[in-house]
Amino acid sequence: MKYQEYKQLDLTTINKDIQEYWQENKVFENSLKLRQGSKEFIFYEGPPSANGQPGIHHVMARAIKDIFCRYKSMKGYHVARKAGWDTHGLPVELGVEKNLGITKEDIGKKISVDDYNEACKAEVMKYKDMWDDLTKQMGYWVDLDNPYITFKNEYIETLWFLIGELHKKGYLYKGYTIQPFSPAAGTGLSSHELNMPGCYKDVKDTTMVAQFKVKSEEHKDTYFIAWTTTPWTLPSNTALAVGPNIDYVWVRTFNPYTAEPITVILGKPLMNSFFTQEAQELPMEYSQNDKVLPYRIIKECKGKDLVGMEYHQLLPWIKPQESAFRVISGDFVTTDDGTGIVHIAPTFGADDDKVAKQSGIPPLILIDKEGKRQPMVDRTGKFYTMDVLDNDFVEKYINKELYSKFEGKYVKNAFDSKLTEKDMSLDVEIALSLKQEGKAFKIEKHTHNYPHCWRTDKPILYYPLDSWFIRTTAIKDRMIELNKTINWKPESTGTGRFGNWLENLVDWNLSRSRYWGTPLPIWRTEDGKEEICISSVEMLRKEIDKSIEKGFMKENKYASKDYLSFDLHRPYIDDVVLVSPKGEKMMRETDLIDVWFDSGAMPYAQVHYPFSCSEDELKKTFPADFIAEGVDQTRGWFFTLHAISTLVFDSVAFKNVVSNGLVLDKNGNKMSKRLGNGVNPFEVIDKYGADATRWYMISNSQPWENLKFDIDGVDEVRRKLFGTLYNTYSFFALYANIDSFAYCEKDIPYADRPEIDRWILSELNSLIKSIDESYNDYEPTRAARAISSFVDECLSNWYVRLCRRRFWKGEYTEDKISAYQTLYTCLETLSQLMSPIAPFFAERLFLDLNNISSRRKDENNKPISSVHYTDFPTPDESLIDKGLEERMFLAQKVSSMVLSLRKKNNLRVRQPLQKILIPAPNQNFISQIEKVEELILSEVNVKAIEFLSPENNVLVKKAKANFKTLGPKFGSKMKAIANSLDGFSQERISDLEREGKIILDINNEEIELLLSDVEIVTQDIPGWVVQNDGNITVALDTTITESLLKEAIARELVNRIQNIRKDQLFEVTDFIRVEIEYNALLEEVIQEYSEYIKGETLTSDLSLRRQGVSAIIGQQHFEPILKIDIIEGVELAINISKV
RNA sequence: AGUCUCGUAGCUCAGUUGGUUAGAGCACUACACUGAUAAUGUAGGGGUCGGCGGUUCAAGUCCGCCUGAGACUACCA
Secondary structure, three states: OOOOOOOOOOHHHHHHHHHHHHHHHOHHHHHHHHOOOOOEOOEOOOOOOOOOOOOHHHHHHHHHHHHHHHHHHHOOOEOOOEEEEOOOOHHHHHHHHHHHOOOHHHEOOOEOHHHHHHHHHHHHOOOHHHHHHHHHHOOOOOEEEEEEEOOOHHHHHHHHHHHHHHHHOOOEEEEEEEEEEEOOOOEEOOHHHHOOOOOEEEEEEEEEEEEEEEOOOOOOOEEEEEEEOOHHHHHHOOEEEEOOOOEEEEEEEEOOOOOOEEEEEEEHHHHHHHOOHHHHOOOOOOOOOOOOOOOEEEEEEEHHHHOOOEEOOOOOOEOOOOOOOEEEEOOOOOOOOOOOEEEEOOOOOHHHHHHHHHHOOOOOOEEEOOOOEEOOEOOOOEEOOHHHEOHHHHHHHEOHHHHOOOOOOEOOHHHOOOOOOOOOOHHHHHHHHHHHOOOEEEEEEEEEEEEEOOOOOOEOEEEEEEEEEEOHHHHHHHHHHHHOOOEEEOHHHHHHHHHHHHHOOOOEEOEEOOOOOOEOOEEEOOOOOOEEEOOOHHHHHHHHHHHHHHOOOOOOOOOOOOHHHOOOOOOHHHHOOEEOOOOOEEEEOOOEEOHHHHHHOHHHHOOOOOOOOOHHHHHOOOOEEEEEEEHHHOOOHHHHHHHHHHHHHOOOOEEEEEEEOOEEOOOOOEOOOOOOOOOOHHHHHHHHHHHHHHHHHHHHOOOOOOEEOOHHHHHHHHHHHHHHHHHHHHHHHHHHHHHOOOOOOOOOOHHHOOHHHHHHHHHHHHHHHHHHHHHHOOOHHHHHHHHHHHHHHHHHHHHHHHHHHHHHOOOOOHHHHHHHHHHHHHHHHHHHHHOOOOHHHHHHHHHHHHHHHOOOEOOOOOEOOOHHHOOOOOOOHHHOOHHHHHHHHHHHHHHHHHHHHHHHOOOOOOOOEEEEEEEOOOHHHHHHHHHOHHHHHHHHOEEEEEEEOOOOOOOEEEEEEOHHHHHHHHHHHHHHHHHHHHOOOHHHHHHHHHHOEEEEEEOOEEEEEEHHHEEEEEEEOOOOEEEEEOOEEEEEOOOOOHHHHHHHHHHHHHHHHHHHHHHOOOOOOOOEEEEEEOOHHHHHHHHHHHHHHHHHHOEEEEEEEOOOOOOOOOOOOOOOOEEEEOOOOOEEEEEEEEO
16 A cells, blocks of 8 residues: 555645545544534534525635634534524515515515415525535535524524513513614614614715794794705604704894895804805895805804794694694704704604604604504605595695695605606705795705615615514623623624624614514504413414414414424414403514524524423533624624523523624725625635635634735645645655555654654644644634644755655665654644644545554544544643754754855855854854754755854954843933944953953943843954854855865766756666766766765766777767766766666 | 724735834745755845824834724714
């Protein structure tokens, strides 16, 4: 059996092969079985919605999840990973509406709710296969066979149980509030939906300052002026608010559009927005085309003086049923913009509603045919038409002539399928009509930030709705307290973003007026005085039986205990009529519950608690040790998990959470369908493999930073890390196969291994330690970077490079076995360390090694068949030798300095040189270097190292201030001291070195410096070429003696022969015959170095010949075939053939 | 609009409690090395550490202000 040798690195093939291997051998399933009965590491999968295609950012989030689950599994935990699907909610419904070409209004009319919900159920799993594919291809291990699915009856039942608990605790209430409402989607939005990224957008709207005429005999043409960005709410105005302590002015001026003389009342600080200082001086004359409005201030007062004043209704379309149109006091009124007077439409603003209620001002309300109170705008975003209103109401309160022009108009063009942005909006229409009537003081376009529906992208309205709320504010303090025990990655998301959110918590609006979702299990009597909350199917069954007894219902569709025999969704559940304790009919509240409740309840619903799972059993899977999702879930899943667990169980739902940042395109722009800059995860994985993709995403920047996804970066990772590691393995495999090394020998005792082996093992164990810590701290980036630099700098570019000849030279000695064992250990350990991040490549590497060596065996004494079954490596502290690591670092540094000197002096490395000089500050330095002397010498091709003691007066030294020790001591004198040291003579430096201290004269003050306050470095060694780096100095002897030249030629010759061997595609084990044209210089070289040359090049027969003559050895005629340059000016002919 | 985070080489990122030549990789150029060869080494160019001011003997690092980006918060009309 031989180690597999590959032609080239092909991560895609590895990806596919390993994926098949895992599937065939049920590796994931077995990895779980292996840990059965061990401590649990509890992980929750945040359910994705499969009605959209997965993107590259999903690879990011899932890689993070996978990394820590695999790691914990290797650390001995049993890590159950149940997949889940989020199936309810608006995205699904909107998708179906689009497919069927219907709107919300058509549901129940053109299509039955039953059929509609069936369509939703089908739609929701539309891309499930694609998701499953991605999951497998990217190597995300999660149990796809038994996922939790939020639309299942069992799942819904747990939700009902939780709602029941909330109901019992009094956390559930019904309230009328002004809420964000999306007419386009036909539903109210929760605050976290409103806070989805990108919801607030800058839009340009027509805004106006309207004039509200004061009701007074005394002030006839006097108006309050108020600014609004939503002129469509003006017909619903019932009050004006002023700041009680703000100064107001009465200004005599003109209406800019009609030139009528008027008096306007506005906040004094806002004068400048409407009037220029100079206009006060102008004569009081104005005609329509004048640019400047003349004015005079005629009166000043405080806001509280205005409170209580009445005004005429601005747009008298509809009369309010109670008295309105008064000035009221509002603390929220500011003078930042507008007029200091705020238009109040209680039906369309939360603040408006609040302040109006406080002051006893009624909202502007219509009565519909069913007798229900409604705002002026219906749920589709248009003014109610009179035909759907109560006849009496229309007769009594509506000015039909005025209103008929506006009834049925949409308040935003976006809601009307027949209009575009270019058409005149209702805002403009109202503004123009007020302008004509002389009731507009200023009309202008204004850009402001306005919220939009996260699904339909259309503007939302603030709208009065009846809704069910969870009183999350009641447990706000507890949620804050519990949050402090959660380990957030990064910390700032927990304390900042999530913490601030909790500080400003409002009650959770649970209601959604849609069809496809979990029904709210509350039944009420018509007057709302009696209600029941159903908290299980069993309870529902019994209540229905009661209802049948009473005669309200005919049959019980929920009688069977088979969960597949009924459906808890609408419309079936709406048919259930229950009976109240007083014997009255109770109908279900038609709302659905927020889908975020679905996912937030997954810790309990995934195990069907408490119906299929006891509280003790629940504790085995709750709370989670670890969850991970995008930072955009802070207000979503992270919040709902936390809220429900606090509300119902007074516990955290998760202990550690990693929230990753956004994945942007390489220019830092958000990926979007519109820009077409999205990255297809399948294409990336197909081209570069999942490992390189995952590694790039994890190592490039911390997961919680935004990632600028650049495909070139993936390729760089492929070359740099995987390419290097693959090369290292290939090198190992090549020679291990030649020597039949299968790790059968006993481990060479550590003490008997050469310095370099002990060094890489020390580095390796240091690495294990730091990687273990990084994974344990949820710092995958740190782990990835450390592995990467070990592979590149330690293993490949130092260990293997220096050890190459140990693998191919000579007999199968202990040294060679030590080399194989050491390199094998490094490779195998690396496969384990990297397996959480690069599971495919790590598996390939591990199997390629272990299948041959059988080093790791299971309890049946068979080779372990997956790296993911192994235990995470534990560092052997006894192998970590910091002194050794330090001196190897010195060796690398010195070598690099010598190579640099060679380069500068044009001395190729093949030219051997006599010696290098290193000034040594102390004995310890000398002994450190001496231990790695051989390595340095062979690396830089020099014969000897000599040390210079500090006393040696050949050295030219330089003194430098040690700012760190001197700074605190001498403070402001630092500069003078540093200057003084800069100019130190060689004698003074020697004095300081000898005495250990020296007195300086700084501005006639004596200052004593210790040796430790000064850094002394060698600057130069006269007569030598010298290189400085920090406190290390190296000098190189550049003389080339005749014997050094001969040796160089021998090496050059070896090099040429090797090149020819390679050109001719000889095997590295082939023996050859070499014939060279006679040359006087070469004759001496060959005499001296014949054995060396033959040994290096596997030459069995080396001969020097004169052309046409059988010269030294052999009888054959010499016909030169190849000509080569040896050194400058020396060309010779050579023949090489296989023996 | 407010709050928070961030701004270091052409690109992606490091940079400890403030301490005096600000680093790495990629990319580019040149030259080497090579029994790992689609690998490797050495050298070079490229930085007013976003800007201004302050604290300090000393600021990429601490503090203010400004500016740009991002996230979050928010129906202030």
